[in-house]
Amino acid sequence: MKTKVFKNKKLDFLELRYIENITQCEKMHLHEELTITALKEGSLNISFNDSFKILNPNEITIINSNIIHNATLNNKSVKDGYVLYIDNNYLESLNLGISLDYIFLQDDKNSFINLCEILLAEDVPLLEKEELFIEFCLSTFSLKEEIKQVEKNSLSRKIKNYLDENFLEDIILEDISKEFNITVVHLIRVFKKEFGLAIHSYIINKKVHKAKELLNSKLAIIEVALQSGFFDQSHLNRSFKRVFQLTPKEFQKNIFS
Structure with a gap:
């Protein structure tokens, strides 16, 4: 399994992982950061406590922090996948004016894949990476699709x-x-x-x-x-x-x- 990671202390609010051949993650788990996942080929079953969604190559999935889930292969041809972890506190600091308690799939992954490739590129200045990341956040998190409020107890x-x-x-x-x-x-x-x-x-x-x-x-x-x-x-x-x-x-x- 070929893996690449982008992480920089000056951009400590994000971390990107690229995996050449994605494997299953059958155990239910959660992440402390908001995560965005996209595939170039194949599909994944993303299961939550009471529902599941299929992640296809033309989509990204966005899962908020502390949402229990797992991911299993929908077929054996799953390859090249990207997972981006974003600190929720940073997103809130952008004052986007929306709730960050949601799970949704979104069509058209091109802007996300482009962002991932830029973040992993060694010849792109850090300033350009940061600016592109913020532009992606502003366009992506302004969308309101399938918002799922998290119950408070x-x-x-x-x-x-x-x-x-x-x-x-x-x-x-x-x-x-x-x-x-x-x-x-x-x-x-x-x-x-x-x-x-x-x-x-x-x-x-x-x-x-x-x-x-x-x-x-x-x-x-x-x-x-x-x-x-x-x-x-x-x-x-x-x-x-x-x-x-x-x-x-x-x-x-x-x-x-």
């Missing part, structure tokens, strides 16, 4: 905030249930109903994203594994690949190559 959000602050600690369900004065059974049901993930799966997602952040600092991968709360490097490798379709070593190699 005060208890489940408080539980999520607690997990976000304590995911590196050695906590058990009883610790969390005592924090909110609820039973373990109620805790599991409330969280799963709102976010579509088991609590342990959500914590693994948090650890994987923490590891991805640490990989930018050229730390040894074993050190990244320990600092992001994994038992060892192999545990990190398995979890990281399920979410990002490449190993921590491949990710780090592409950043610093």
Whole structure:
């Protein structure tokens, strides 16, 4: 699998990944950033908690942060794919005047593919890349298609905030249930109903994203594994690949190559 990554500390609100031969990501997961995906050939089944969509070569899919989903091959000819991660706080700072809680497919991927190729090009100035990216955001996120508001649940959000602050600690369900004065059974049901993930799966997602952040600092991968709360490097490798379709070593190699 050939992979390229564009990431620059001056444009720390975005990250682009190109994969020559996309593989399946069957495990339900989420990303902390908004993601945009496009294919050059073949199609993917994008499944959510209660629905699914087919991503075809003439489309892009936009999935907001913390939306549970997976992706499976619709046929065996899926090739060349791009995944762009965008920080939601940055999008909000652009003052586009729309909600960012949505999932939709959009026709005509040409402008997105063009953006991806420019971002990956080594001979294009950073200023030009940034300007093209902002122009893409202004044109894309002004569209309002199939907007899906995310339900807000005060208890489940408080539980999520607690997990976000304590995911590196050695906590058990009883610790969390005592924090909110609820039973373990109620805790599991409330969280799963709102976010579509088991609590342990959500914590693994948090650890994987923490590891991805640490990989930018050229730390040894074993050190990244320990600092992001994994038992060892192999545990990190398995979890990281399920979410990002490449190993921590491949990710780090592409950043610093």
